Amino acid sequence: MSDDTGLEAQIRFLREADRLKGVVRASPLIDGSRRENSAEHSWHLALYALVLGGRADPEVDVGRVIGMLLLHDIVEIDAGDAPIHGTVDPERQGALEAAAADRIFGLLPGAQGTELKALWLEFEEGASPDARFAKSLDRFQPLVQNVAAGGGTWSEGNVSREQVHARYGPQIEAGSPSLWDYAKRLVARHFG
């Protein structure tokens, strides 16, 4: 592949990524003016990783975590967002996301598409230390947003403190016990 063909393919991917700005999530902005979209959510998470990276286990590579977080929702361009308090069938959602990953990372030059799709899949599987920390932030940020917005998706869905613990706790704690300690105090104050 000539250099120009490679660059054309990279730009095609980057143009396609623009559509993530149109995927709306359940979580609100803190000022309550509207819901967050998946592109700005991905930026916010990458910033969480930049700021909180020093709290991860020493073997965590914060640069790789940031790369994962920049990419982690890109499959939602085809598959849509599956809200944490929603009723999406995880098997069907997983199949949609896998097909989306094939199509979207397939826009890139071959070797780079393979590499970035592997980084996305590592996040999805959540088995490596980097992926566990990334997934921890992906639950921690919406929790902070909900508390700061005065309830957010919890108020809308009548979500109880016990449900918050069950739905956010394991994933946050697996990546960062200290963030979960802090989050539990936020949650206690919110419901208290």
Add this chain to the structure above:
Amino acid sequence: MSDDTGLEAQIRFLREADRLKGVVRASPLIDGSRRENSAEHSWHLALYALVLGGRADPEVDVGRVIGMLLLHDIVEIDAGDAPIHGTVDPERQGALEAAAADRIFGLLPGAQGTELKALWLEFEEGASPDARFAKSLDRFQPLVQNVAAGGGTWSEGNVSREQVHARYGPQIEAGSPSLWDYAKRLVARHFG
């Protein structure tokens, strides 16, 4: 400072950062549905760096570039966006941004606030190889958006091909001559 005080300060900064999602830029989304905000623009630029980082000079640290791009617009929370085809007084805008940087990075724990403000300032000054590549992408992405949207801010402002060359060229070329070669071809096709 106890660990908890430090974490509280980090979360305060991350909550404040949410407001960047409400700063609207001149550039459109590619589908023309609305204008881009500075948070999703920052995500898109970080993704540009992740995908195009291999085209930077070998001394460029793509991880640092991504950090810069995640932070580069955060001062707009106080100072607003200064559109490239607008008439903002650069001296006044610079003073507003410097004050914003003091306030916003000042929310972080001391050492981290100093470090991240220095990274922001390095971007602003544009003198290091990392900053030059980051600033190159910050001009290249809106150019790609405008062409893909069929004109965008160029059509709105009656911006000519010569003005595009003058306003985008030097900054793109300084960070990446090969991206500017490609951009010139896009621009020629658009105005051609």
